[in-house]
Amino acid sequence: MALTHILYSPGEITLQIAGNAKRLRLSKNLSRRSLSQKSGVPESNIKRFETTGKISLDGLLLIAICLGAEEPLTNLFASAQSLTLEQLKNYERARGRQ
Numbered sequence: 001m002a003l004t005h006i007l008y009s010p011g012e013i014t015l016q017i018a019g020n021a022k023r024l025r026l027s028k029n030l031s032r033r034s035l036s037q038k039s040g041v042p043e044s045n046i047k048r049f050e051t052t053g054k055i056s057l058d059g060l061l062l063i064a065i066c067l068g069a070e071e072p073l074t075n076l077f078a079s080a081q082s083l084t085l086e087q088l089k090n091y092e093r094a095r096g097r098q
Contacts, residue, residue: 014053017060022050024067039066 008016025035032050036043039062041055046063049055055063064070 011053018050018053018055021063021067021069024069028067030067035063035066039063 025032030038032043032046035041036046039046041059041062045055045059049059049063061070061073064073
């Protein structure tokens with residue numbers, strides 16, 4: 001996939017996510033230490049995440065759960081449309097390579 005179709009680089013997106021997480025943490029009046037204690041993510045990892053955007057997926061999920069922001073992550077790759085029972089019956093699976 002060419003990145004020419006994306007307005008932001010992956011690094012810019014991770015920094016945006018980290019900034020959002022930091023603002024949410026601060027809005028809930030949580031220090032890094034208290035978030036670390038609640039989430040089980042080391043405080044140093046939270047600091048690195050907030051400054052560089054780098055964190056493991058597990059760490060990101062634990063932080064999101066503690067901040068009450070896990071729903072967008074659980075729906076990240078969800079199908080945009082729901083199929084009816086009739087559509088499922090008539091659905092023909094596409095083969096892997098064409």
